[in-house]
Amino acid sequence: SQTIHQWPATLVQPVGSPLSLECTVEGTSNPNLYWYRQAAGRGLQLLFYSVGIGQISSEVPQNLSASRPQDRQFILSSKKLLLSDSGFYLCAWTGSGRRYQETQYFGPGTRLLVL
Amino acid sequence: RKEVEQDPGPFNVPEGATVAFNCTYSNSASQSFFWYRQDCRKEPKLLMSVYSSGNEDGRFTAQLNRASQYISLLIRDSKLSDSATYLCVVNGWVSNYQLIWGAGTKLIIKP
Numbered sequence: 001s002q003t004i005h006q007w008p009a010t011l012v013q014p015v016g017s018p019l020s021l022e023c024t025v026e027g028t029s030n031p032n033l034y035w036y037r038q039a040a041g042r043g044l045q046l047l048f049y050s051v052g053i054g055q056i057s058s059e060v061p062q063n064l065s066a067s068r069p070q071d072r073q074f075i076l077s078s079k080k081l082l083l084s085d086s087g088f089y090l091c092a093w094t095g096s097g098r099r100y101q102e103t104q105y106f107g108p109g110t111r112l113l114v115l
Numbered sequence: 116r117k118e119v120e121q122d123p124g125p126f127n128v129p130e131g132a133t134v135a136f137n138c139t140y141s142n143s144a145s146q147s148f149f150w151y152r153q154d155c156r157k158e159p160k161l162l163m164s165v166y167s168s169g170n171e172d173g174r175f176t177a178q179l180n181r182a183s184q185y186i187s188l189l190i191r192d193s194k195l196s197d198s199a200t201y202l203c204v205v206n207g208w209v210s211n212y213q214l215i216w217g218a219g220t221k222l223i224i225k226p
Binding site: 036041042043044045046049059088090103104105106107108109111 | 119157159202207213214
């Protein structure tokens with residue numbers, strides 16, 4: 001069966017510090033991968049998605065970046081965190097088939113607090 | 116107007132009651148609709164897809180009304196374990212990979 005891992009679970013970082021969040025998927029090949037952010041009381045905001053190694057699409061311009069160095073690994077990064085980067089970061093995957101028609105499966109998420 | 120809009124609640128409902136909530140969406144060309152459930156401080160999980168003909172899964176029934184651009188979720192015989200936030204999701208129109216998420220409706224089932 002497929003599983004998706006994210007770490008760390010919780011992170012407290014000072015403003016201006018770098019960020020690296022990692023997501024890995026097991027039990028599937030060539031998944032579509034997604035990074036979302038959820039602010040308190042808000043819906044999920046799609047940040048990046050990837051349909052293959054090295055292929056990254058950005059939905060929202062900001063100081064974050066993403067990379068996909070391996071088929072089942074997706075990394076979210078920032079060189080300098082802002083207070084507004086605080087939130088619940090979720091990684092998700094779908095099969096490589098019918099895009100938005102696919103069910104999205106989420107990792108456990110990382111709670112980031114920028115102080 | 117928000118792209119996907121939900122009543123944030125909370126809906127406080129006694130155990131065993133029936134509860135329903137709606138979600139409106141702005142793009143008439145939307146094709147895919149989902150209800151996800153999110154427990155407190157947890158990741159969302161798919162509850163059900165919403166088909167044009169409506170669909171039912173046990174105590175849960177989802178309906179789509181294209182003319183009025185809303186989807187609904189009905190929960191019958193509610194259980195304490197149904198307490199959660201229910202997220203309405205609609206496919207986006209900028210990208211084929213984009214889903215637009217509502218902010219959720221919080222449901223609290225009381226004994």
